[in-house]
Amino acid sequence: MTGTGRKYRFSWNLLGDIKTGRPNLGPVTRLEVYRLMQYTFRDILEQEFGTEKTDEIFYRAGLLAGKEFFANVVGAPADLNEFVSTLQHLLMEMSIGILRVEMADPKKGSFIMTVSEDLDCSGLPEAGFGVCTYDEGFIAGLMESFTGEPFDVREIDCWCTGDRTCRFTVNRRSR
Numbered sequence: 001m002t003g004t005g006r007k008y009r010f011s012w013n014l015l016g017d018i019k020t021g022r023p024n025l026g027p028v029t030r031l032e033v034y035r036l037m038q039y040t041f042r043d044i045l046e047q048e049f050g051t052e053k054t055d056e057i058f059y060r061a062g063l064l065a066g067k068e069f070f071a072n073v074v075g076a077p078a079d080l081n082e083f084v085s086t087l088q089h090l091l092m093e094m095s096i097g098i099l100r101v102e103m104a105d106p107k108k109g110s111f112i113m114t115v116s117e118d119l120d121c122s123g124l125p126e127a128g129f130g131v132c133t134y135d136e137g138f139i140a141g142l143m144e145s146f147t148g149e150p151f152d153v154r155e156i157d158c159w160c161t162g163d164r165t166c167r168f169t170v171n172r173r174s175r
Helices: 031-049 051-074 080-093 133-147
Strands: 098-105 110-116 151-157 166-172
Touching: 031 051, 051 080, 051 133, 080 098, 080 133, 110 133, 133 151, 133 166
Parallel strands: none
Antiparallel strands: 098 110, 110 166, 151 166
């Protein structure tokens, strides 16, 4: 435990040595297990703190994850095209989702991105609201890490609202 009293300050080392720890099962698990963990966490957090605070926590966790994923997996792409291409490849290879950039205006810092077959909601029943708050933060963390500037990301279409892909507005935060 550190002097701050925190037990689990995030470090990439917390992911562990999967080859040693899971020599037979490896790094793959079923999607139901991921969703079981995510939605039970959401349920308990909502009971304790309410939906708005839970959404804030999931967004912030996604933001941290996006920054860590960039630093530890993405590397240092030379330009926007390489960044998007690298992300598309990694997200597909790791079965996270299928990324597509529908609109890009780098000068304005404005994008529309979709993620299909994503971890959080693809195949869930319609709920009348989007559920990909963690993904919003994840994309914001990736974009901030690539550009050095903060971004606001909002899901505008979701499987749970009847769409068959998750669509996000991605906008550089005004100064």
